[in-house]
Amino acid sequence: MSPMRRLVLVLGALTGVLVLAAAAALFLGSAQLSPSAVISAVAGRAAPESVERVVTLSIRLPRIAAAVLAGGALAVAGVAFQALTRNPLAEPSVLGISAGAAFGVVIGQSFGLGLTLREAVGLTAFAFAGALVAAGAVYLIAAVGRGLSIQTLLLAGVIVGIFFSAAITVVISLLDFNRLGGVVHWLLGNLAPIPPGALGLFAILSALGFGLVVTHARELNLMALGEEALLQLGVAADRLKLTIFLGAALLTASVVAFVGPIGFVGLIVPHVLRILLGSDNRLLVPAALVGGGIFLLLADTLARSIVAPAELSVGVITSFCGAPFFIYLLRTRYRANL
Amino acid sequence: MTLAEFRNVSFAYPAAEERRARPFALADLSFEIAPGEIVGVIGPNSSGKTTLIRLLTRVLEPASGEIRLEGVPVRRLSRTDLARRVAVVPQGILPQFPFTVGELALMGRYPHDPGRYFESPRDRSVARAAMEATGVLELADMPLEHLSGGERQRAVIARALAQEPRLLVLDEPTAHLDLRYQVEAAALLRRLNRERGTTVLLVSHDLNLAAEVCDRLVLLNGGRVAAIGGPEAVLDETLLAAVFGCAVVVDKNETTRRPVVRLTWRIDAPSAGSADRREVRETK
Numbered sequence: 001m002s003p004m005r006r007l008v009l010v011l012g013a014l015t016g017v018l019v020l021a022a023a024a025a026l027f028l029g030s031a032q033l034s035p036s037a038v039i040s041a042v043a044g045r046a047a048p049e050s051v052e053r054v055v056t057l058s059i060r061l062p063r064i065a066a067a068v069l070a071g072g073a074l075a076v077a078g079v080a081f082q083a084l085t086r087n088p089l090a091e092p093s094v095l096g097i098s099a100g101a102a103f104g105v106v107i108g109q110s111f112g113l114g115l116t117l118r119e120a121v122g123l124t125a126f127a128f129a130g131a132l133v134a135a136g137a138v139y140l141i142a143a144v145g146r147g148l149s150i151q152t153l154l155l156a157g158v159i160v161g162i163f164f165s166a167a168i169t170v171v172i173s174l175l176d177f178n179r180l181g182g183v184v185h186w187l188l189g190n191l192a193p194i195p196p197g198a199l200g201l202f203a204i205l206s207a208l209g210f211g212l213v214v215t216h217a218r219e220l221n222l223m224a225l226g227e228e229a230l231l232q233l234g235v236a237a238d239r240l241k242l243t244i245f246l247g248a249a250l251l252t253a254s255v256v257a258f259v260g261p262i263g264f265v266g267l268i269v270p271h272v273l274r275i276l277l278g279s280d281n282r283l284l285v286p287a288a289l290v291g292g293g294i295f296l297l298l299a300d301t302l303a304r305s306i307v308a309p310a311e312l313s314v315g316v317i318t319s320f321c322g323a324p325f326f327i328y329l330l331r332t333r334y335r336a337n338l
Numbered sequence: 339m340t341l342a343e344f345r346n347v348s349f350a351y352p353a354a355e356e357r358r359a360r361p362f363a364l365a366d367l368s369f370e371i372a373p374g375e376i377v378g379v380i381g382p383n384s385s386g387k388t389t390l391i392r393l394l395t396r397v398l399e400p401a402s403g404e405i406r407l408e409g410v411p412v413r414r415l416s417r418t419d420l421a422r423r424v425a426v427v428p429q430g431i432l433p434q435f436p437f438t439v440g441e442l443a444l445m446g447r448y449p450h451d452p453g454r455y456f457e458s459p460r461d462r463s464v465a466r467a468a469m470e471a472t473g474v475l476e477l478a479d480m481p482l483e484h485l486s487g488g489e490r491q492r493a494v495i496a497r498a499l500a501q502e503p504r505l506l507v508l509d510e511p512t513a514h515l516d517l518r519y520q521v522e523a524a525a526l527l528r529r530l531n532r533e534r535g536t537t538v539l540l541v542s543h544d545l546n547l548a549a550e551v552c553d554r555l556v557l558l559n560g561g562r563v564a565a566i567g568g569p570e571a572v573l574d575e576t577l578l579a580a581v582f583g584c585a586v587v588v589d590k591n592e593t594t595r596r597p598v599v600r601l602t603w604r605i606d607a608p609s610a611g612s613a614d615r616r617e618v619r620e621t622k
Contacts, residue, residue, distance in 0.1 A: 225433060
């Protein structure tokens with residue numbers, strides 16, 4: 001089978017699953033709507049101010065879109081950071097980069113930025129700056145020896161993560177709590193409905209980040225051979241690393257700005273896909289975009305139905321899945337390399 | 339017409355690199371490689387062997403002097419041009435991700451058309467031929483981590499051959515290999531050279547491998563050429579004793595008629611180049 005055919009098949013199958021998951025998420029929720037009511041709302045036949053129209057089109061649908069976008073962005077960022085650091089356990093939250101972006105967002109919020117379209121641009125810029133600072137710090141701490149070993153990189157990520165979490169707490173404590181009303185919920189990763197304009201911006205930024213990564217998917221494979229081999233195969237290594245880094249940081253920053261620092265998606269999804277599809281990043285990167293969407297959508301649907309009518313933050317679900325998964329990977333698959 | 343030429347090449351690692359324990363330089367290095375030759379570069383640790391490969395592939399730039407490929411200075415070649423001419427088999431590295439043998443071989447096609455997302459049918463047939471030449475075609479779908487050391491080495495050589503290089507460079511190809519695989523690796527290099535006319539630059543501290551496989555040897559000591567010539571001329575007891583700082587005996591292999599270097603397990607030779615004998619950890 002030609003690789004292109006394989007890619008099309010994989011993406012087709014994953015998209016099918018995504019559509020099914022989205023349909024399920026549309027019908028489930030604490031507002032008890034009959035399936036026919038949901039269908040009529042989606043078809044545009046429901047009355048303008050009816051409950052089913054508001055719940056379906058203004059609450060559930062934007063939430064589904066946010067979950068799919070955030071999940072896809074995080075999974076692609078995970079694949080990118082793993083290739084970049086040659087470290088299968090790297091991921092935005094493990095590397096402390098989500099925490100850096102979150103700190104940026106909290107700073108932005110302290111200036112009163114919200115999720116109207118113009119303010120969302122500023123908020124994302126703060127998140128991006130935070131992500132860059134955190135990633136720079138991780139790199140400086142970890143790059144003491146030769147290359148980036150798994151231990152030092154993880155350790156540096158944890159340290160930077162703790163530092164920025166503390167910094168976030170400081171900012172929150174200094175500020176009038178009312179201005180940061182939703183911040184606690186947001187810090188756990190909260191897929192509350194995003195206004196359409198901000199959702200559009202989120203989609204554009206994610207597409208940009210994804211584009212930067214996927215157009216270099218072939219080079220990501222070569223990266224696994226090491227820095228020197230990368231040069232010897234004709235790749236301008238420094239420019240490649242910068243491009244991938246900016247793409248992955250942009251993906252992380254936009255997710256954090258719009259839905260919060262959701263952990264472990266970038267670890268779980270790429271690994272499951274690697275087991276199913278192998279290591280070729282040309283397959284993995286596009287598959288992670290769709291697969292990440294599926295995973296976060298399922299996690300969010302679970303989060304809002306498991307304790308209905310209350311709801312959990314989706315980050316709680318991903319962390320409950322991700323922490324044991326991380327330990328499993330650490331103890332089995334990569335033991336030899338530690 | 340020479341294939342590759344080092345002309346008075348000198349190089350010193352910058353001072354900032356000193357903490358990496360490599361305060362080392364190549365000085366005034368000159369030698370040539372003719373098409374179809376197998377040239378071996380031998381010498382003690384930190385005599386400049388790996389630096390030489392890095393200079394040839396422009397991972398490093400020489401401080402002075404020039405390296406030419408088919409008459410063209412390498413600094414005038416783009417990275418992809420260079421990668422289509424020179425392929426390097428590095429010391430045993432294993433990617434962190436479970437790529438298959440086939441995927442690895444295809445990576446060698448990158449410099450031939452970096453703009454493609456997937457390789458062309460021709461790319462795939464070249465990679466297949468490369469795997470066939472090194473005897474790993476039937477392992478194409480196996481993850482590298484499941485292979486033996488020897489098989490993995492042949493897979494990496496297949497990747498290099500898939501680059502269709504004019505010059506194949508091997509950096510310590512038998513390090514970490516069991517004896518049987520060392521013999522196999524030597525046979526493979528000779529076969530590639532004979533059947534495909536592949537020009538080979540073999541960098542190794544294994545004197546007997548070099549003696550067995552190479553047409554000519556370049557003996558480096560402290561970044562300088564100590565001797566160049568056929569294996570019989572370079573593998574001289576007095577010369578080796580001076581360069582390596584210990585006594586050796588050079589015999590002849592009865593079947594292959596090639597020199598064999600044996601240790602006497604005594605250090606009673608004059609200790610030359612002792613300043614260069616600091617242990618250097620190479621990149622893994």
